[in-house]
Amino acid sequence: MxxxxxxxxxxxxxxxxxxxxxxxxxxxxxxxxxxxxxxxxxxxxxxxxxxxxxxxxxxxxxxxxxxxxxxxxxxxxxxxxxxxxxxxxxxxxxxxxxxxxxxxxxxxxxxxRLNSDYVANNSILKDISWDEFQRQLIEVNRYHPNNINTDVLKPLFSYIESYYDVSDISLYRARKSYNKKKLDKLEMGAPPPRKSGEGRINAKGVGCLYLATDEDTCIKEIRAGIFETVCVGTYEITKPLRLVNLSKINMISPFKNPDNGDIANIDINRKFLDDFNASIRSPQASTDDPLEYTSTQYIADYIKSITDEGHHRMYDGIEFASTHSETSRNIVLFETSLEKCKCICTNVNCYYIDALNYEFSLR
Ligand SMILES: [Zn+2]
Structure with missing residues:
Protein backbone atom coordinates (compact mmCIF):
# COMPACT_ATOMS: atom_id res chain seq x y z
CA MET A 1 0.00 0.00 0.00
CA ARG A 113 -3.07 4.14 32.82
CA LEU A 114 -4.61 1.24 34.72
CA ASN A 115 -1.93 1.38 37.42
CA SER A 116 -3.13 3.91 40.01
CA ASP A 117 0.30 4.10 41.70
CA TYR A 118 1.93 4.94 38.36
CA VAL A 119 -0.67 7.61 37.60
CA ALA A 120 -0.30 9.16 41.07
CA ASN A 121 3.52 9.18 40.91
CA ASN A 122 3.72 10.47 37.34
CA SER A 123 1.09 13.18 37.21
CA ILE A 124 2.59 16.64 36.93
CA LEU A 125 -0.17 18.19 39.02
CA LYS A 126 -1.18 16.38 42.17
CA ASP A 127 -4.98 16.02 42.15
CA ILE A 128 -5.64 19.61 41.04
CA SER A 129 -6.50 21.28 37.76
CA TRP A 130 -4.35 23.86 35.97
CA ASP A 131 -6.81 26.59 37.02
CA GLU A 132 -6.54 25.53 40.66
CA PHE A 133 -2.73 25.38 40.37
CA GLN A 134 -2.79 28.97 39.06
CA ARG A 135 -5.10 30.10 41.86
CA GLN A 136 -2.96 28.53 44.58
CA LEU A 137 0.20 29.99 43.06
CA ILE A 138 -1.35 33.47 43.11
CA GLU A 139 -3.23 33.30 46.40
CA VAL A 140 -1.55 30.67 48.58
CA ASN A 141 2.09 29.86 47.83
CA ARG A 142 4.00 31.74 45.11
CA TYR A 143 7.51 30.28 45.39
CA HIS A 144 7.29 26.80 46.93
CA PRO A 145 4.16 25.06 45.65
CA ASN A 146 4.02 21.40 46.67
CA ASN A 147 1.31 20.42 44.22
CA ILE A 148 3.50 20.19 41.08
CA ASN A 149 5.85 17.32 40.27
CA THR A 150 8.68 18.99 38.35
CA ASP A 151 10.59 15.68 38.15
CA VAL A 152 7.93 14.53 35.65
CA LEU A 153 7.85 17.85 33.83
CA LYS A 154 11.62 18.07 33.29
CA PRO A 155 12.07 15.10 30.89
CA LEU A 156 9.11 16.31 28.81
CA PHE A 157 11.02 19.50 28.05
CA SER A 158 13.84 17.43 26.56
CA TYR A 159 11.34 16.22 23.91
CA ILE A 160 10.54 19.73 22.70
CA GLU A 161 13.95 21.35 22.47
CA SER A 162 14.85 23.57 19.52
CA TYR A 163 18.34 24.53 18.41
CA TYR A 164 19.54 27.52 16.43
CA ASP A 165 23.10 27.78 15.22
CA VAL A 166 24.96 30.94 14.25
CA SER A 167 23.30 32.47 11.14
CA ASP A 168 20.40 29.94 11.21
CA ILE A 169 17.85 32.73 11.66
CA SER A 170 17.68 36.46 12.39
CA LEU A 171 15.66 37.61 15.37
CA TYR A 172 13.97 40.95 15.97
CA ARG A 173 13.25 43.15 18.94
CA ALA A 174 11.10 46.29 18.97
CA ARG A 175 11.21 49.28 21.29
CA LYS A 176 9.18 52.47 21.25
CA SER A 177 11.19 55.64 20.69
CA TYR A 178 9.67 58.33 22.89
CA ASN A 179 11.76 61.14 21.38
CA LYS A 180 10.90 59.85 17.86
CA LYS A 181 14.58 59.31 17.08
CA LYS A 182 16.30 56.15 15.97
CA LEU A 183 17.70 54.23 18.93
CA ASP A 184 21.29 53.06 19.03
CA LYS A 185 22.03 49.32 18.79
CA LEU A 186 23.12 49.34 22.42
CA GLU A 187 19.78 50.84 23.45
CA MET A 188 17.84 47.96 21.90
CA GLY A 189 18.73 45.44 24.61
CA ALA A 190 16.72 44.31 27.62
CA PRO A 191 16.04 46.75 30.47
CA PRO A 192 18.58 46.55 33.30
CA PRO A 193 17.84 44.08 36.16
CA ARG A 194 15.09 45.34 38.51
CA LYS A 195 13.82 47.71 35.80
CA SER A 196 12.01 45.16 33.63
CA GLY A 197 8.23 45.12 33.62
CA GLU A 198 5.94 42.14 34.13
CA GLY A 199 5.70 39.68 31.22
CA ARG A 200 4.27 36.34 30.31
CA ILE A 201 7.65 34.75 30.98
CA ASN A 202 9.21 37.01 33.62
CA ALA A 203 8.14 38.50 36.92
CA LYS A 204 8.68 42.22 37.45
CA GLY A 205 12.38 42.94 37.91
CA VAL A 206 13.58 39.65 36.42
CA GLY A 207 15.56 40.45 33.30
CA CYS A 208 15.11 38.59 30.00
CA LEU A 209 15.43 39.47 26.33
CA TYR A 210 12.17 39.27 24.37
CA LEU A 211 12.70 38.63 20.65
CA ALA A 212 10.49 37.55 17.76
CA THR A 213 11.10 35.71 14.52
CA ASP A 214 9.93 38.62 12.32
CA GLU A 215 9.65 42.41 12.43
CA ASP A 216 5.87 42.54 12.13
CA THR A 217 5.37 40.31 15.17
CA CYS A 218 7.76 42.16 17.45
CA ILE A 219 6.04 45.49 16.64
CA LYS A 220 2.67 43.95 17.49
CA GLU A 221 4.05 42.31 20.65
CA ILE A 222 4.97 45.71 22.15
CA ARG A 223 1.49 46.97 21.15
CA ALA A 224 2.86 49.98 19.33
CA GLY A 225 0.18 52.68 19.03
CA ILE A 226 -0.82 54.81 16.08
CA PHE A 227 1.51 57.77 15.29
CA GLU A 228 4.22 56.30 17.52
CA THR A 229 7.82 55.79 16.47
CA VAL A 230 9.15 52.28 16.84
CA CYS A 231 12.68 50.98 16.42
CA VAL A 232 13.29 47.38 15.42
CA GLY A 233 16.68 45.83 16.09
CA THR A 234 17.90 42.88 14.05
CA TYR A 235 19.67 40.33 16.24
CA GLU A 236 22.15 37.78 14.96
CA ILE A 237 22.97 34.63 16.92
CA THR A 238 26.63 34.58 18.02
CA LYS A 239 26.64 31.19 19.78
CA PRO A 240 24.29 28.20 19.35
CA LEU A 241 21.01 28.49 21.23
CA ARG A 242 19.29 25.61 23.00
CA LEU A 243 15.66 26.44 23.76
CA VAL A 244 12.55 24.78 25.13
CA ASN A 245 9.97 25.14 22.35
CA LEU A 246 6.72 25.48 24.26
CA SER A 247 4.75 25.76 21.01
CA LYS A 248 5.17 21.97 20.80
CA ILE A 249 4.28 21.19 24.42
CA ASN A 250 0.91 19.66 23.55
CA MET A 251 2.18 17.87 20.43
CA ILE A 252 4.88 15.60 21.84
CA SER A 253 5.33 12.64 19.53
CA PRO A 254 5.00 9.15 21.04
CA PHE A 255 7.93 8.21 18.76
CA LYS A 256 10.26 10.90 20.09
CA ASN A 257 12.06 8.60 22.48
CA PRO A 258 11.39 5.01 21.37
CA ASP A 259 14.15 3.54 23.56
CA ASN A 260 12.50 4.91 26.68
CA GLY A 261 9.20 3.38 25.65
CA ASP A 262 7.23 5.25 28.30
CA ILE A 263 4.59 7.20 26.46
CA ALA A 264 2.18 6.99 29.38
CA ASN A 265 3.82 9.94 31.16
CA ILE A 266 2.88 12.13 28.15
CA ASP A 267 -0.61 10.67 27.98
CA ILE A 268 -1.59 11.04 31.63
CA ASN A 269 -0.38 14.65 31.61
CA ARG A 270 -2.04 15.65 28.36
CA LYS A 271 -4.63 17.84 30.10
CA PHE A 272 -1.87 19.74 31.93
CA LEU A 273 0.08 20.16 28.69
CA ASP A 274 -3.01 21.41 26.80
CA ASP A 275 -3.95 23.85 29.58
CA PHE A 276 -0.41 25.15 29.90
CA ASN A 277 -0.23 25.59 26.12
CA ALA A 278 -3.49 27.55 26.16
CA SER A 279 -2.11 29.78 28.92
CA ILE A 280 1.12 30.57 27.12
CA ARG A 281 -0.81 31.26 23.88
CA SER A 282 -3.61 33.35 25.36
CA PRO A 283 -3.69 36.90 23.97
CA GLN A 284 -2.09 39.51 26.18
CA ALA A 285 -3.92 42.81 26.74
CA SER A 286 -2.60 45.96 28.40
CA THR A 287 -5.53 45.72 30.83
CA ASP A 288 -4.62 42.18 31.95
CA ASP A 289 -3.92 41.60 35.62
CA PRO A 290 -0.19 40.70 35.72
CA LEU A 291 -1.00 38.10 38.38
CA GLU A 292 -2.50 36.03 35.54
CA TYR A 293 1.05 35.41 34.31
CA THR A 294 2.20 33.90 37.62
CA SER A 295 1.84 30.29 36.46
CA THR A 296 3.68 30.73 33.16
CA GLN A 297 6.36 32.76 34.98
CA TYR A 298 6.72 29.91 37.47
CA ILE A 299 7.24 27.30 34.70
CA ALA A 300 9.64 29.63 32.85
CA ASP A 301 11.69 30.12 36.02
CA TYR A 302 11.74 26.35 36.50
CA ILE A 303 13.08 25.88 32.93
CA LYS A 304 15.71 28.51 33.72
CA SER A 305 16.77 26.55 36.82
CA ILE A 306 17.41 23.25 34.97
CA THR A 307 21.13 22.45 34.81
CA ASP A 308 23.26 19.84 33.01
CA GLU A 309 25.77 17.41 34.55
CA GLY A 310 28.34 20.23 34.74
CA HIS A 311 25.85 22.35 36.72
CA HIS A 312 25.55 24.81 33.84
CA ARG A 313 22.20 26.22 32.79
CA MET A 314 20.76 23.74 30.28
CA TYR A 315 18.55 26.10 28.26
CA ASP A 316 19.27 29.56 26.89
CA GLY A 317 15.61 30.45 26.77
CA ILE A 318 12.10 29.64 25.68
CA GLU A 319 10.37 29.68 22.31
CA PHE A 320 6.59 29.97 22.02
CA ALA A 321 4.02 30.70 19.35
CA SER A 322 2.98 34.30 18.90
CA THR A 323 -0.68 35.11 19.32
CA HIS A 324 -0.35 37.55 16.40
CA SER A 325 0.36 35.02 13.68
CA GLU A 326 0.04 31.31 12.95
CA THR A 327 3.67 30.96 11.97
CA SER A 328 5.72 33.48 13.95
CA ARG A 329 7.27 32.73 17.31
CA ASN A 330 8.58 34.64 20.26
CA ILE A 331 11.99 33.75 21.63
CA VAL A 332 12.86 34.86 25.14
CA LEU A 333 16.48 34.55 26.23
CA PHE A 334 17.33 34.34 29.93
CA GLU A 335 20.74 36.04 29.62
CA THR A 336 20.55 39.75 28.97
CA SER A 337 24.06 41.08 29.63
CA LEU A 338 25.97 42.26 26.58
CA GLU A 339 28.97 40.08 27.52
CA LYS A 340 27.11 36.79 27.97
CA CYS A 341 24.06 37.07 25.72
CA LYS A 342 24.31 34.69 22.75
CA CYS A 343 22.96 37.17 20.22
CA ILE A 344 23.82 40.72 19.27
CA CYS A 345 21.99 43.64 17.71
CA THR A 346 23.52 44.32 14.30
CA ASN A 347 21.10 46.84 12.79
CA VAL A 348 18.25 49.14 13.78
CA ASN A 349 15.35 50.25 11.58
CA CYS A 350 13.12 53.11 12.65
CA TYR A 351 9.39 53.01 11.77
CA TYR A 352 6.44 55.36 12.13
CA ILE A 353 3.08 53.70 12.77
CA ASP A 354 0.88 55.32 10.08
CA ALA A 355 -2.29 53.34 10.74
CA LEU A 356 -3.69 50.49 12.80
CA ASN A 357 -6.20 47.98 11.52
CA TYR A 358 -8.60 47.05 14.33
CA GLU A 359 -10.73 43.93 14.06
CA PHE A 360 -13.36 43.33 16.72
CA SER A 361 -16.24 41.05 17.64
CA LEU A 362 -19.39 41.58 19.69
CA ARG A 363 -19.28 40.29 23.28
ZN1 LIG B 1 -0.41 10.88 1.74
Whole structure:
Protein backbone atom coordinates (compact mmCIF):
# COMPACT_ATOMS: atom_id res chain seq x y z
CA MET A 1 0.00 0.00 0.00
CA UNK A 2 1.25 3.49 -0.83
CA UNK A 3 1.78 6.15 1.84
CA UNK A 4 3.41 9.59 1.90
CA UNK A 5 4.92 12.08 4.34
CA UNK A 6 1.68 14.07 4.42
CA UNK A 7 -0.41 11.07 5.47
CA UNK A 8 1.21 11.69 8.85
CA UNK A 9 0.68 14.58 11.20
CA UNK A 10 3.39 13.34 13.58
CA UNK A 11 6.63 15.30 13.05
CA UNK A 12 8.90 12.35 13.93
CA UNK A 13 7.29 10.02 11.39
CA UNK A 14 7.27 12.76 8.75
CA UNK A 15 11.05 13.09 9.18
CA UNK A 16 11.72 9.33 9.31
CA UNK A 17 9.72 8.40 6.20
CA UNK A 18 11.80 10.80 4.09
CA UNK A 19 14.89 8.65 4.75
CA UNK A 20 13.39 5.87 2.62
CA UNK A 21 13.40 5.38 -1.15
CA UNK A 22 10.17 6.32 -2.88
CA UNK A 23 8.72 7.33 -6.24
CA UNK A 24 6.91 10.51 -7.30
CA UNK A 25 3.15 10.46 -7.60
CA UNK A 26 -0.19 11.53 -6.14
CA UNK A 27 -0.92 10.00 -2.74
CA UNK A 28 -4.07 7.81 -2.92
CA UNK A 29 -4.78 8.58 0.76
CA UNK A 30 -4.25 12.31 1.31
CA UNK A 31 -4.04 13.51 -2.30
CA UNK A 32 -0.63 15.19 -1.97
CA UNK A 33 1.61 15.29 -5.03
CA UNK A 34 4.84 14.09 -3.51
CA UNK A 35 7.13 11.09 -2.97
CA UNK A 36 5.21 7.88 -2.32
CA UNK A 37 6.53 4.96 -0.29
CA UNK A 38 5.40 1.35 -0.07
CA UNK A 39 4.29 0.33 3.42
CA UNK A 40 6.11 -3.00 2.85
CA UNK A 41 9.45 -1.15 2.74
CA UNK A 42 8.97 0.93 5.91
CA UNK A 43 10.41 -1.60 8.35
CA UNK A 44 11.59 0.98 10.92
CA UNK A 45 8.23 2.79 11.00
CA UNK A 46 6.48 -0.58 11.42
CA UNK A 47 8.77 -1.36 14.37
CA UNK A 48 8.04 2.04 15.93
CA UNK A 49 4.29 1.39 15.70
CA UNK A 50 4.72 -2.10 17.16
CA UNK A 51 6.65 -0.65 20.12
CA UNK A 52 3.90 1.96 20.52
CA UNK A 53 1.16 -0.71 20.45
CA UNK A 54 3.05 -2.85 22.98
CA UNK A 55 2.28 -0.14 25.57
CA UNK A 56 -1.45 -0.92 25.16
CA UNK A 57 -3.82 -3.66 26.22
CA UNK A 58 -7.42 -4.44 25.39
CA UNK A 59 -9.79 -2.84 27.90
CA UNK A 60 -13.42 -1.74 27.84
CA UNK A 61 -12.60 1.65 29.39
CA UNK A 62 -10.29 2.50 26.49
CA UNK A 63 -10.78 3.85 22.97
CA UNK A 64 -10.69 2.26 19.54
CA UNK A 65 -7.31 1.98 17.84
CA UNK A 66 -8.20 4.72 15.33
CA UNK A 67 -9.38 7.08 18.09
CA UNK A 68 -6.16 6.49 19.99
CA UNK A 69 -4.00 7.08 16.91
CA UNK A 70 -5.89 10.13 15.60
CA UNK A 71 -7.64 11.90 18.47
CA UNK A 72 -5.25 11.18 21.31
CA UNK A 73 -1.91 11.29 19.51
CA UNK A 74 -2.71 13.09 16.22
CA UNK A 75 -0.39 10.68 14.39
CA UNK A 76 -2.21 10.73 11.04
CA UNK A 77 -3.28 13.69 8.90
CA UNK A 78 -6.80 14.97 9.63
CA UNK A 79 -7.37 14.66 5.87
CA UNK A 80 -7.59 10.88 6.26
CA UNK A 81 -10.86 9.26 7.29
CA UNK A 82 -11.08 6.47 9.87
CA UNK A 83 -11.21 3.72 7.25
CA UNK A 84 -8.05 5.04 5.56
CA UNK A 85 -6.20 5.21 8.90
CA UNK A 86 -7.25 1.67 9.74
CA UNK A 87 -6.13 0.45 6.34
CA UNK A 88 -2.73 2.14 6.68
CA UNK A 89 -1.99 0.94 10.22
CA UNK A 90 -3.07 -2.57 9.23
CA UNK A 91 -0.70 -2.48 6.26
CA UNK A 92 2.17 -1.15 8.39
CA UNK A 93 1.70 -3.68 11.22
CA UNK A 94 0.31 -6.66 9.30
CA UNK A 95 2.14 -9.32 11.28
CA UNK A 96 1.53 -7.59 14.62
CA UNK A 97 -2.23 -7.64 14.14
CA UNK A 98 -2.16 -11.32 13.18
CA UNK A 99 -0.95 -11.90 16.75
CA UNK A 100 -3.09 -9.13 18.32
CA UNK A 101 -6.31 -9.33 16.36
CA UNK A 102 -8.34 -7.82 19.22
CA UNK A 103 -6.57 -4.48 18.78
CA UNK A 104 -8.48 -3.96 15.53
CA UNK A 105 -11.91 -4.73 16.99
CA UNK A 106 -11.88 -3.97 20.71
CA UNK A 107 -11.06 -0.89 22.76
CA UNK A 108 -7.50 -0.42 23.94
CA UNK A 109 -5.88 1.50 26.77
CA UNK A 110 -2.33 2.25 27.86
CA UNK A 111 -1.36 -0.42 30.38
CA UNK A 112 0.15 2.12 32.77
CA ARG A 113 -3.07 4.14 32.82
CA LEU A 114 -4.61 1.24 34.72
CA ASN A 115 -1.93 1.38 37.42
CA SER A 116 -3.13 3.91 40.01
CA ASP A 117 0.30 4.10 41.70
CA TYR A 118 1.93 4.94 38.36
CA VAL A 119 -0.67 7.61 37.60
CA ALA A 120 -0.30 9.16 41.07
CA ASN A 121 3.52 9.18 40.91
CA ASN A 122 3.72 10.47 37.34
CA SER A 123 1.09 13.18 37.21
CA ILE A 124 2.59 16.64 36.93
CA LEU A 125 -0.17 18.19 39.02
CA LYS A 126 -1.18 16.38 42.17
CA ASP A 127 -4.98 16.02 42.15
CA ILE A 128 -5.64 19.61 41.04
CA SER A 129 -6.50 21.28 37.76
CA TRP A 130 -4.35 23.86 35.97
CA ASP A 131 -6.81 26.59 37.02
CA GLU A 132 -6.54 25.53 40.66
CA PHE A 133 -2.73 25.38 40.37
CA GLN A 134 -2.79 28.97 39.06
CA ARG A 135 -5.10 30.10 41.86
CA GLN A 136 -2.96 28.53 44.58
CA LEU A 137 0.20 29.99 43.06
CA ILE A 138 -1.35 33.47 43.11
CA GLU A 139 -3.23 33.30 46.40
CA VAL A 140 -1.55 30.67 48.58
CA ASN A 141 2.09 29.86 47.83
CA ARG A 142 4.00 31.74 45.11
CA TYR A 143 7.51 30.28 45.39
CA HIS A 144 7.29 26.80 46.93
CA PRO A 145 4.16 25.06 45.65
CA ASN A 146 4.02 21.40 46.67
CA ASN A 147 1.31 20.42 44.22
CA ILE A 148 3.50 20.19 41.08
CA ASN A 149 5.85 17.32 40.27
CA THR A 150 8.68 18.99 38.35
CA ASP A 151 10.59 15.68 38.15
CA VAL A 152 7.93 14.53 35.65
CA LEU A 153 7.85 17.85 33.83
CA LYS A 154 11.62 18.07 33.29
CA PRO A 155 12.07 15.10 30.89
CA LEU A 156 9.11 16.31 28.81
CA PHE A 157 11.02 19.50 28.05
CA SER A 158 13.84 17.43 26.56
CA TYR A 159 11.34 16.22 23.91
CA ILE A 160 10.54 19.73 22.70
CA GLU A 161 13.95 21.35 22.47
CA SER A 162 14.85 23.57 19.52
CA TYR A 163 18.34 24.53 18.41
CA TYR A 164 19.54 27.52 16.43
CA ASP A 165 23.10 27.78 15.22
CA VAL A 166 24.96 30.94 14.25
CA SER A 167 23.30 32.47 11.14
CA ASP A 168 20.40 29.94 11.21
CA ILE A 169 17.85 32.73 11.66
CA SER A 170 17.68 36.46 12.39
CA LEU A 171 15.66 37.61 15.37
CA TYR A 172 13.97 40.95 15.97
CA ARG A 173 13.25 43.15 18.94
CA ALA A 174 11.10 46.29 18.97
CA ARG A 175 11.21 49.28 21.29
CA LYS A 176 9.18 52.47 21.25
CA SER A 177 11.19 55.64 20.69
CA TYR A 178 9.67 58.33 22.89
CA ASN A 179 11.76 61.14 21.38
CA LYS A 180 10.90 59.85 17.86
CA LYS A 181 14.58 59.31 17.08
CA LYS A 182 16.30 56.15 15.97
CA LEU A 183 17.70 54.23 18.93
CA ASP A 184 21.29 53.06 19.03
CA LYS A 185 22.03 49.32 18.79
CA LEU A 186 23.12 49.34 22.42
CA GLU A 187 19.78 50.84 23.45
CA MET A 188 17.84 47.96 21.90
CA GLY A 189 18.73 45.44 24.61
CA ALA A 190 16.72 44.31 27.62
CA PRO A 191 16.04 46.75 30.47
CA PRO A 192 18.58 46.55 33.30
CA PRO A 193 17.84 44.08 36.16
CA ARG A 194 15.09 45.34 38.51
CA LYS A 195 13.82 47.71 35.80
CA SER A 196 12.01 45.16 33.63
CA GLY A 197 8.23 45.12 33.62
CA GLU A 198 5.94 42.14 34.13
CA GLY A 199 5.70 39.68 31.22
CA ARG A 200 4.27 36.34 30.31
CA ILE A 201 7.65 34.75 30.98
CA ASN A 202 9.21 37.01 33.62
CA ALA A 203 8.14 38.50 36.92
CA LYS A 204 8.68 42.22 37.45
CA GLY A 205 12.38 42.94 37.91
CA VAL A 206 13.58 39.65 36.42
CA GLY A 207 15.56 40.45 33.30
CA CYS A 208 15.11 38.59 30.00
CA LEU A 209 15.43 39.47 26.33
CA TYR A 210 12.17 39.27 24.37
CA LEU A 211 12.70 38.63 20.65
CA ALA A 212 10.49 37.55 17.76
CA THR A 213 11.10 35.71 14.52
CA ASP A 214 9.93 38.62 12.32
CA GLU A 215 9.65 42.41 12.43
CA ASP A 216 5.87 42.54 12.13
CA THR A 217 5.37 40.31 15.17
CA CYS A 218 7.76 42.16 17.45
CA ILE A 219 6.04 45.49 16.64
CA LYS A 220 2.67 43.95 17.49
CA GLU A 221 4.05 42.31 20.65
CA ILE A 222 4.97 45.71 22.15
CA ARG A 223 1.49 46.97 21.15
CA ALA A 224 2.86 49.98 19.33
CA GLY A 225 0.18 52.68 19.03
CA ILE A 226 -0.82 54.81 16.08
CA PHE A 227 1.51 57.77 15.29
CA GLU A 228 4.22 56.30 17.52
CA THR A 229 7.82 55.79 16.47
CA VAL A 230 9.15 52.28 16.84
CA CYS A 231 12.68 50.98 16.42
CA VAL A 232 13.29 47.38 15.42
CA GLY A 233 16.68 45.83 16.09
CA THR A 234 17.90 42.88 14.05
CA TYR A 235 19.67 40.33 16.24
CA GLU A 236 22.15 37.78 14.96
CA ILE A 237 22.97 34.63 16.92
CA THR A 238 26.63 34.58 18.02
CA LYS A 239 26.64 31.19 19.78
CA PRO A 240 24.29 28.20 19.35
CA LEU A 241 21.01 28.49 21.23
CA ARG A 242 19.29 25.61 23.00
CA LEU A 243 15.66 26.44 23.76
CA VAL A 244 12.55 24.78 25.13
CA ASN A 245 9.97 25.14 22.35
CA LEU A 246 6.72 25.48 24.26
CA SER A 247 4.75 25.76 21.01
CA LYS A 248 5.17 21.97 20.80
CA ILE A 249 4.28 21.19 24.42
CA ASN A 250 0.91 19.66 23.55
CA MET A 251 2.18 17.87 20.43
CA ILE A 252 4.88 15.60 21.84
CA SER A 253 5.33 12.64 19.53
CA PRO A 254 5.00 9.15 21.04
CA PHE A 255 7.93 8.21 18.76
CA LYS A 256 10.26 10.90 20.09
CA ASN A 257 12.06 8.60 22.48
CA PRO A 258 11.39 5.01 21.37
CA ASP A 259 14.15 3.54 23.56
CA ASN A 260 12.50 4.91 26.68
CA GLY A 261 9.20 3.38 25.65
CA ASP A 262 7.23 5.25 28.30
CA ILE A 263 4.59 7.20 26.46
CA ALA A 264 2.18 6.99 29.38
CA ASN A 265 3.82 9.94 31.16
CA ILE A 266 2.88 12.13 28.15
CA ASP A 267 -0.61 10.67 27.98
CA ILE A 268 -1.59 11.04 31.63
CA ASN A 269 -0.38 14.65 31.61
CA ARG A 270 -2.04 15.65 28.36
CA LYS A 271 -4.63 17.84 30.10
CA PHE A 272 -1.87 19.74 31.93
CA LEU A 273 0.08 20.16 28.69
CA ASP A 274 -3.01 21.41 26.80
CA ASP A 275 -3.95 23.85 29.58
CA PHE A 276 -0.41 25.15 29.90
CA ASN A 277 -0.23 25.59 26.12
CA ALA A 278 -3.49 27.55 26.16
CA SER A 279 -2.11 29.78 28.92
CA ILE A 280 1.12 30.57 27.12
CA ARG A 281 -0.81 31.26 23.88
CA SER A 282 -3.61 33.35 25.36
CA PRO A 283 -3.69 36.90 23.97
CA GLN A 284 -2.09 39.51 26.18
CA ALA A 285 -3.92 42.81 26.74
CA SER A 286 -2.60 45.96 28.40
CA THR A 287 -5.53 45.72 30.83
CA ASP A 288 -4.62 42.18 31.95
CA ASP A 289 -3.92 41.60 35.62
CA PRO A 290 -0.19 40.70 35.72
CA LEU A 291 -1.00 38.10 38.38
CA GLU A 292 -2.50 36.03 35.54
CA TYR A 293 1.05 35.41 34.31
CA THR A 294 2.20 33.90 37.62
CA SER A 295 1.84 30.29 36.46
CA THR A 296 3.68 30.73 33.16
CA GLN A 297 6.36 32.76 34.98
CA TYR A 298 6.72 29.91 37.47
CA ILE A 299 7.24 27.30 34.70
CA ALA A 300 9.64 29.63 32.85
CA ASP A 301 11.69 30.12 36.02
CA TYR A 302 11.74 26.35 36.50
CA ILE A 303 13.08 25.88 32.93
CA LYS A 304 15.71 28.51 33.72
CA SER A 305 16.77 26.55 36.82
CA ILE A 306 17.41 23.25 34.97
CA THR A 307 21.13 22.45 34.81
CA ASP A 308 23.26 19.84 33.01
CA GLU A 309 25.77 17.41 34.55
CA GLY A 310 28.34 20.23 34.74
CA HIS A 311 25.85 22.35 36.72
CA HIS A 312 25.55 24.81 33.84
CA ARG A 313 22.20 26.22 32.79
CA MET A 314 20.76 23.74 30.28
CA TYR A 315 18.55 26.10 28.26
CA ASP A 316 19.27 29.56 26.89
CA GLY A 317 15.61 30.45 26.77
CA ILE A 318 12.10 29.64 25.68
CA GLU A 319 10.37 29.68 22.31
CA PHE A 320 6.59 29.97 22.02
CA ALA A 321 4.02 30.70 19.35
CA SER A 322 2.98 34.30 18.90
CA THR A 323 -0.68 35.11 19.32
CA HIS A 324 -0.35 37.55 16.40
CA SER A 325 0.36 35.02 13.68
CA GLU A 326 0.04 31.31 12.95
CA THR A 327 3.67 30.96 11.97
CA SER A 328 5.72 33.48 13.95
CA ARG A 329 7.27 32.73 17.31
CA ASN A 330 8.58 34.64 20.26
CA ILE A 331 11.99 33.75 21.63
CA VAL A 332 12.86 34.86 25.14
CA LEU A 333 16.48 34.55 26.23
CA PHE A 334 17.33 34.34 29.93
CA GLU A 335 20.74 36.04 29.62
CA THR A 336 20.55 39.75 28.97
CA SER A 337 24.06 41.08 29.63
CA LEU A 338 25.97 42.26 26.58
CA GLU A 339 28.97 40.08 27.52
CA LYS A 340 27.11 36.79 27.97
CA CYS A 341 24.06 37.07 25.72
CA LYS A 342 24.31 34.69 22.75
CA CYS A 343 22.96 37.17 20.22
CA ILE A 344 23.82 40.72 19.27
CA CYS A 345 21.99 43.64 17.71
CA THR A 346 23.52 44.32 14.30
CA ASN A 347 21.10 46.84 12.79
CA VAL A 348 18.25 49.14 13.78
CA ASN A 349 15.35 50.25 11.58
CA CYS A 350 13.12 53.11 12.65
CA TYR A 351 9.39 53.01 11.77
CA TYR A 352 6.44 55.36 12.13
CA ILE A 353 3.08 53.70 12.77
CA ASP A 354 0.88 55.32 10.08
CA ALA A 355 -2.29 53.34 10.74
CA LEU A 356 -3.69 50.49 12.80
CA ASN A 357 -6.20 47.98 11.52
CA TYR A 358 -8.60 47.05 14.33
CA GLU A 359 -10.73 43.93 14.06
CA PHE A 360 -13.36 43.33 16.72
CA SER A 361 -16.24 41.05 17.64
CA LEU A 362 -19.39 41.58 19.69
CA ARG A 363 -19.28 40.29 23.28
ZN1 LIG B 1 -0.41 10.88 1.74
Missing amino acids: KICEYCFNDEELKAIIKNNNGTSGICPNCGAETILYDTEDLQYISELFEGFLDSYQIHNAGRTLVEELCKNWSIFSPKLNDAQVLELITALCKQYFEEHEGFLNDKIVLKK
